[in-house]
Amino acid sequence: MNNNDIFKKLRVALQLRDDQIVDILQLVDFRISKPELGAFFRAEDHPNYMECGDQVLRNFLNGLIIHLRGTKENPTNAMDIINQNKTQLKTAVKKVAPKEATKETPKKPFVKSSSKNFKPKKVESKFNPVEKVKFKNGKNKKA
Template identity: 65%
Template sequence: MTNNDIFKKLRVALMLRDDQIVEILELVDFRISKSELGAFFRDEKHPNYVECGDQVLRNFLNGLVIHLRGTKENPKNPKDVLAKHKAEIPVKTKEEPKSSPKAKTDFKKKPSFKKAAPKIQVVEKVKFNNGKNKKS
């Protein structure tokens, strides 16, 4: 298992966004941009993929300890921190899109037709040969 795999799994398990990871790395005075961070999470076959070095993962883990536990002077409860992360995630609800076609045509509403009685056939069904004689 590579450092990239470990980094990806921790990111998913702890529900961290890229900006939160950058803040965690800044706790241990390690500066990294979001684009450099995104390169670690790409597929190995992608041209912009970068291998995560030991130093980056080590600094992330050290920063994660400070982020979750706090410092000796200001300790935190890790469960509270994780609950805060979970609360920050927006809840997806199944709503109709705001730009639905029905909303655009509000100025001309079409009348609604109820199902009418079945139509009575006035003309008989006729078979046409179209000038072709079928011989069997």
Template identity: 65%
Template sequence: MNNNEIFKKLRVALQLRDDQIVEILELVDFRMSKGELGNFFRQEDHPKYMECGDQVLRNFLNGLVIHLRGTKENPKNPKEVIAANTPVAKTTPEKSKPTKIFKKTTHSNKPISTKTAVMENTKFKNGKKK
């Protein structure tokens, strides 16, 4: 596993965007543009792919510690920082369809299973019933 893969996995696990990573790197006075950063996350066979060096990963990890924990003078709770940066999914109430249960009887008036009843009403591509 190389530095690029570690960097990608941390980015996904912490749900970080490129601009957030740039801000984290600036916490340790390491300047990098979004374009340079994007080159680390490309496929290895891409012409603009760049190998992530030890210095970049080290500075990112040091900045991440400051971002999550804060400094000695200004400590933070890491769980609160992660929760504040996690995007909240929009929840829309789903309209549920009423469930219909089909009960069919055989010639002996003995009920058959719902699954069998649904399969009996299924039409195939040629238009014929089962």
């Protein structure tokens, strides 16, 4: 498991968006852009994939501590912050409207095939391989 995997798992577990991660990194004076951050979350075979270095992960974890716990002067409850992230994520999903169909390309109606036409394939067993096995227990039987 490399740093990218750890970073991805923390992002999913805490339900963080890219802009929130950038803000968390800025808490420890570490500047990173969204495209650089997106390169960490790509698949390994993608051409724009980038390895997450130890310094980036270390700064993210330090910033995450400040983000969730707060500072000594202004402590916060971590569960309040996590629940706040969940509600923000839900409202962001609700705000996204579905794409409207364009007039140029009308949608074709979906025709569901009837189950009467479905015929499962019959599997014919040619032979049973277990029938040909002879068990020898080491005993000589005289017939």
